[in-house]
Amino acid sequence: MTLEEQQRLDNSITIIKNEIYQMRKCLESKHKFMDSLKHASNFLNELRTSSLNPKQYYELYILIYDGLNYLSNYLKDNNKESNNNYLIDLYELVQYAGNIIPRLYLMITVGSVYMGLEDAPINEILNDMLEMCKGVQNPIRGLFLRYYLIQKTKSFLINFENSSNLDKVINFIVANFIEMNKLWVRLQHQGHSSERARRVEERNELKILVGSNLVMLSQLEMVSKELYNEKILPEILQQIIRCKDTIAQNYLLDVIIQIFPDNFQVYSLQTFCKALLLVNEDVSITDLLNSLIERLIDYRKRNSTESLGDFSFLKTFVEFIENLNQNDPEFNIKNYCTILNGILKLSLIYSKEDDEVLDNLNLIYKLSIDKFNLIKDSSEEIDDFRIILKSIENFEDFNNFFKINDDNYFKLFNLQSLSIKKEIGTLILNNLIDNDIRIDNLESLQMVFKYLNESILVKEDKHQVSETKRDLFGDSSTDNSASNELIELDIYHEFLNKFLHLVYNKDYKVQYALLNECEVHLSKGNYYRTYPTLISILIRLIRKRNFEKADKKELVNMFNRISKLINMIKDKMPIKALNLNLNCAQISNECLLNNISYEFFIESFIIYEEMIIESKIQIQCLMNIINKLISLDQMIILDVEDFNKLITKATLYGSRLLKKTDQCRAIYNSSHLWWINKEEDAIAEGDDDEEKEDSAEPEETGESHLQENANQISLKKDDKRVLECLQKSLRIADSIxxxxxxxxxxxxxxxxxxxxxxxxxxxxxxxxxxxxxxxxxxxxxxxxxxxxxxxxxxxxxxxxxxxxxxxxxxxxxxxxxxxxxxx
Incomplete structure (x- = not known):
């Protein structure tokens, strides 16, 4: 604001305050009422200016509104002491004011009081004031004048509303809205084209004046959704479309969305969507539709126990998209996807209430496929469709993912780039995990893997380095990009491994079949990252079986399958493979399958000898081997010869370790392999008494026997071998x-x-x-x-x-x- 403009505003404010003061003094003296009207006309003259911007004009308007409000209250109070002719005459009198602005403000002030009379011709007064306001065509002055009209008649119009007068009230408000909108649009075209930005700013400052008419319409309690859809909305939309003004269309359509009730929005959705197809190209249809959709979603969340009833309104959105494609085939693809995502979001949040809603999804996915195929040749990579695929996370119950007809969803998924596919594959897994959704049937499992096979399980070889190059130059995986991809790969497989724990069925055989199906699909990807989890789940499945009643042949087949899986990962993950073999050896020992247990230990020894090179890891692996050997109670009892072979081999491994400290500790720990005690209740109850008697003799030779000592039973007792191990460890320690x-x-x-x-x-x-x-x-x-x-x-x-x-x-x-x- 320039200094000159500020001075002009300050002068006007001073004049208005002085004139209001003089008016109030005259009103206090009943003999000077006409003088008070002159003072009112004087301060109203300050509103005739065209040199103020909207904010400055509004500042004057507020002062004047307070002054006229004082006059209005005086007239109401004075009317109680006078006859009705007093206001009638005064209403006629103020219309003789010399200037139109003071004349109309005084006319509205007196007229609003006049309408309160018992037998007042209300319709004539309203129409008269409405018609007279047409005399002010300056945009700013006209907008504030009509805003004053709607403010002064607001309380009366709401009280005047009844079955006979409702149409008249609606017509009055709509007519005032139409005229205000015309003035508002006209403001854009005043002045030089260089001032366009300034006009836009001024219009944004004035838009609330126009919207106040629509707010009043929404407050009329007797308006039904039928009347709104058949009369009010069409008239409002007709004006909005006809004005062909982008600012007006954007703002007023958003006002309609925000102020009228949710059931009105649903009932009139078809009418509203048809209007959206007729707006200017620059109007943000996307923002408007999303605003409407978000409102319906919020309504659903606030009223979770209620329903909007008829879900056919969802198909109206789909019809709108189809019409949009016909009217504007080159509609912005990002906005197009955003609209579809909003419709999907709304559909999914109602999916729990009505299965028919799920059918709506298929139509939306089909529209997405058609659009993608239409534009795929014009762009190298289109990633806007990811939000449509990601919309499934809005399911209230993610179990509904398995209910949708996913033909079109999968087709759309399959059209995307690998990065998007991986993002969606991870999203599916993440939602299944977060919602703890059990996969207990083959159909659901295959549906999930259908997406995983095209995303997370896809092998990428672009960063693979030949073995010769790696030997000569080292591994280039320290590069930042390669390192980031490895981290990303770990994240994908972390979700995948968590998902495997969701594959569960109470029926043992069904779960085993499901896990076999998992193996088939996992083999297509980097299986060495997922097989360890699958193996652990299979081991847990065996452990849950009743070993006494289990079919031994069935168990043997399961262990053979596990052994095959372990062998597939041992080259990439030798330590993991060794530990899994040890776990299987322990479980097979519990199943009384000592031959199987022996084979698993042999596999562990092979891995130890051929693949474990680092000394720190060697000692750790050896300790694990020793611990598992100690737990083989059934082999000690029933197959002591095989057991002695294993413990002798483990002890030799200890003496071959690189560091003497490791040798010493490994050998004294190995001594426990020759002296094994178990709690009495840890031994199988089916052990035969004869076996206990027959095992007494091997104490001398170091063979296995059972000997009860307090609450423990000695499974193996070879004093001499224990002493030898301790003495050897002492010699090694002394040599350090x-x-x-x-x-x-x-x-x-x-x-x-x-x-x-x-x-x-x-x-x-x-x-x-x-x-x-x-x-x-x-x-x-x-x-x-x-x-x-x-x-x-x-x-x-x-x-x-x-x-x-x-x-x-x-x-x-x-x-x-x-x-x-x-x-």
């Missing part, structure tokens, strides 16, 4: 150059020896323990000490030793043998 590491290992071996001493190993006696303690003590004596205290790297080792000695002292309370140990 680092004295601190050597002493730490001595203490660990001492702890192992105490375990065997407690459990009755005759070779590990008091003399042996005393010798170990003396050895450890001598080593600590050789360590330099400060003020008799161990410091530096030996401190943690010393604390470990002290905890061990403390344990020995505590055991003296419960076991007299510990008194003989010299500490």
């Amino acid at each position: 150059m680092d004295n601190n590491v050597s002493v730490e290992l001595f203490i660990e071996i001492l702890n192992q020896s105490i375990y065997y001493f407690i459990h009755g190993n005759e070779m590990i006696n008091v003399r042996y323990l005393n010798g170990l303690i003396e050895l450890i003590g001598n080593n600590f004596k050789e360590i330099g000490q400060t003020n008799g205290q161990i410091e530096g790297p030996y401190l943690s080792t010393w604390k470990h030793y002290q905890r061990t000695l403390k344990y020995i002292k505590e055991q003296r309370v419960v076991d007299a043998r510990f008194h003989e140990i010299a500490i």
Whole structure:
């Protein structure tokens, strides 16, 4: 605002305030009423200006409205003391004002009071004021004048509404709306073309004045949806279309969407959609339709227990799209997809109430396919259709995904690029997982894999490097793009692995068949990323079986199938394959299939020897092998010869480890393979008493036997082999150059020896323990000490030793043998 404009506005405000003040003084003196009208006419003259913008004009309008409101209240109060002729005469009198702006504002002010009289000719007054307002054709002045008319008559029109007067009220408001819209549009064409942007801004500031008429229409309680659709909406739409103004069409159509009730919107949808086909090209049909759809969706969410009843309105949207294609074949593809997505979103949110709604989806997918085929040759890659495919996430119940006729959906899916297919495949999996939807039949499983086979399970070889090149130059996967793709691949398979856990049926055989179907489809992709999960689920399925009643042949076939799957992944994932073999060995042992268990261990040994190279991983794998061997109670009892072969091999592996510390720990842990105790209730109840008696002899030879000791049963007891393992580990520990590491290992071996001493190993006696303690003590004596205290790297080792000695002292309370140990 320039300084000159500000001064002009300030002057007008000053004049208006002074004149209002003078008017009020005259009204307080009943003998000066005519003078008060003169003052009112004076401050109304300030509204005759054409030099103010809408905001400045509105500032004056507010001041004047307050002043006229004071006059109006005075007339109402004074009318109680006068006869009706007073207002009639005054209504005629103000129409003789010299200027049209003061004349019409005073006419509306007096007329609004006059209509309140008991026998007032209401229709004549309304028509008179409405007609007289045509005399002001300046857009800004005319808009504010008509806005004043609708404000002053608002409360009366709403109260005047009844069955006989409803049409008259509607006609009055619609007629005022039409005239205001014409003035509003005319404003766009005033002034030089260089001021177009300024005119647009001014029009946006004035649009609420025009919309106020429609707001009043929406507040008429007696208007039914039939009357709205047959009379009100067609007249409003006719004006909106005829004005051919983009700003007016965008704003007023949105007002219609926002202010009239939801059931009105549904009932009149066909009429409204037909009008959308006739608007200017620049009008945002997409935004308008989405605004309407979002309103219906919000209504559904607010009233989840209610329904809009007839779902035929959804087909109206589809008909609109078909007509849009005919009228404008080159309609913006992004906007087209956005509209379709909105319609799908609305359809899907009602899918729980009526299965017929699902049929509507097929039509929309068909329209999408037709549009895609029409434009696919004009663009290298079209990704706008992804939002249509992603619309399935709006299902209230994602189980309905399996109910849709997915022929067209899959055709549309198959037309997309691989990146979009992967996005949709992941979306399907994610929704199944989040909603915990069980896949319990072959049809549903095949439907899901139909999409996965074309997306996540597709192998991409564009970043594969030949083995020779990798050997010479190293793996290029450290490149950022390749690294990102690997991360993305991991995400895809994370969802896929989670999905496999949803494949479930209470019937054991049905679930097994479903898992076999999964295997067929997974084999088409990077199966080494998914087979481990599938194998784990198969193992869990076997574990759930009642082993005593299970068909052994059936179990053998299952284990053979699992073994085949493990062999397929061992080249890519040797550690995973080794651990899976060990798990299968343990389960097959529980099934009393010791031959199968033995074979799984042999497979684990082969993987260990041929594929496990790194020393840190070797020791971890070996510890797993030892732990699983200890759990093979049935093999120990029934096939001790095979068991001895396995534990001997495992012990040899320990002695061949690269690091001496690993050798030492592996061998003293291997000693437990020759001394195995189990809780009594962990042994199968079907063990024969004769087997227990016959197994007494192998104690001397190191063979398996059963011996009850308190609540435990010894499955294997070979004192000599245990001693040999501990002695060998001691020799290895003693050969280590680092004295601190050597002493730490001595203490660990001492702890192992105490375990065997407690459990009755005759070779590990008091003399042996005393010798170990003396050895450890001598080593600590050789360590330099400060003020008799161990410091530096030996401190943690010393604390470990002290905890061990403390344990020995505590055991003296419960076991007299510990008194003989010299500490």
